[in-house]
Amino acid sequence: MCWVCEKYGNGEKWYLNPENYARRLYKVRKEGREASGADADPQAAGMGAGVVAELVKARISGDLKWEEEIKRDALEHAYQTHFGQVVTLDEYLQILDIAYPLVKMTCGCRRVQRGMPDEENFTCMGIGPGMYKWERWPETYRGGVEFLTPEEAKQWAMMNHKEGRVQTVDVFGTPYIGGLCQCEYPGCVAVRNRLDYDFKFLLKGHTVAKVDREKCTGCKSCLGRCQFKSLNLEVYTNKAYVDMDQCFGCGLCITACPSGAIELLDRESLPGLAENW
Amino acid sequence: MIAQIKINFDLCKDPLLCRQCLSVCPSVVFVCGPTKIWKGRETDPQEYRIFGRYLDKCSGCGDCVKVCPTGAVDLGFLPKEQLAQRYQEERIAQLKERNS
Numbered sequence: 001m002c003w004v005c006e007k008y009g010n011g012e013k014w015y016l017n018p019e020n021y022a023r024r025l026y027k028v029r030k031e032g033r034e035a036s037g038a039d040a041d042p043q044a045a046g047m048g049a050g051v052v053a054e055l056v057k058a059r060i061s062g063d064l065k066w067e068e069e070i071k072r073d074a075l076e077h078a079y080q081t082h083f084g085q086v087v088t089l090d091e092y093l094q095i096l097d098i099a100y101p102l103v104k105m106t107c108g109c110r111r112v113q114r115g116m117p118d119e120e121n122f123t124c125m126g127i128g129p130g131m132y133k134w135e136r137w138p139e140t141y142r143g144g145v146e147f148l149t150p151e152e153a154k155q156w157a158m159m160n161h162k163e164g165r166v167q168t169v170d171v172f173g174t175p176y177i178g179g180l181c182q183c184e185y186p187g188c189v190a191v192r193n194r195l196d197y198d199f200k201f202l203l204k205g206h207t208v209a210k211v212d213r214e215k216c217t218g219c220k221s222c223l224g225r226c227q228f229k230s231l232n233l234e235v236y237t238n239k240a241y242v243d244m245d246q247c248f249g250c251g252l253c254i255t256a257c258p259s260g261a262i263e264l265l266d267r268e269s270l271p272g273l274a275e276n277w
Numbered sequence: 278m279i280a281q282i283k284i285n286f287d288l289c290k291d292p293l294l295c296r297q298c299l300s301v302c303p304s305v306v307f308v309c310g311p312t313k314i315w316k317g318r319e320t321d322p323q324e325y326r327i328f329g330r331y332l333d334k335c336s337g338c339g340d341c342v343k344v345c346p347t348g349a350v351d352l353g354f355l356p357k358e359q360l361a362q363r364y365q366e367e368r369i370a371q372l373k374e375r376n377s
Contacts, residue, residue: 111309
């Protein structure tokens with residue numbers, strides 16, 4: 001279990017704990033930073049725009065201590081307000097049975113990074129009681145929201161997985177989960193910053209992919225599925241290679257494999273990776 | 278060398294609807310964000326601004342300059358050592374201020 005589970009899981013994976021999808025519909029004044037994550041513009045909280053500009057400067061300067069300090073301070077804030085974690089399709093579908101209501105909405109990341117027009121960009125899912133008052137943040141929910149039944153949401157989630165998007169849970173005021181994303185590199189700010197700057201705003205999932213080298217036929221069906229630069233073909237042996245250390249456990253490669261040659265292991269069953277979030 | 282990207286905001290008037298540079302960039306160096314958040318309505322596309330953010334990822338291919346319909350993108354380069362020194366000085370000043 002990751003540190004979020006230990007704190008908010010109640011013996012379960014934290015994002016399968018229904019408590020983390022519940023929130024009051026009325027406002028309770030709170031002290032400290034958690035309040036800002038809950039009530040300010042949800043996308044602004046923890047998106048870390050200014051942080052990344054600083055991070056790029058620190059990276060260019062070569063000052064590792066500076067870089068570490070920026071990340072530490074930013075993450076201390078983000079872990080109280082807004083961060084994400086990769087989940088498998090299975091877990092995603094379980095969440096759709098727990099959380100309600102469910103809406104489709106635009107992806108802020110792809111708007112920021114590619115300027116994608118809202119009508120082509122309904123790839124995020126807003127969830128929970130916050131969706132009853134989405135109109136409070138018209139800029140975040142550009143183009144409005146589209147309410148879905150759980151069945152429609154599941155079909156849509158499976159379509160997204162099939163098309164090759166990584167699925168994540170997203171916190172808005174820890175531990176309240178207010179969104180589910182369908183992400184990719186480099187369009188997703190969280191995936192991009194995690195891979196390019198090792199900024200742990202996005203946590204790895206509870207699973208890790210492992211290739212069975214006996215079963216792999218070298219058909220290459222899985223290539224192109226990984227959004228985390230963790231999958232390639234070992235040309236000399238003609239087998240798929242998963243960098244397990246770098247794997248986020250999304251499971252996209254597995255559903256593309258026709259030979260059942262990739263399995264998804266519990267991260268905790270692997271002593272070398274159990275603390276690698 | 279590290280890219281230095283300047284956008285002339287007098288020429289770049291409609292960034293979110295135009296989005297040519299955002300769309301063409303092979304390294305996703307640009308970001309665009311709203312300069313104003315309104316109560317009760319969406320921010321106008323014209324109130325967005327584009328910045329070169331991931332400057333250390335820029336290859337210098339120049340496609341953004343070519344594709345810009347108003348010539349608003351200025352792409353230059355500085356030696357990495359020179360920039361590194363500038364930022365190290367910024368950092369020293371930052372630490373000094375913090376400890377004073």
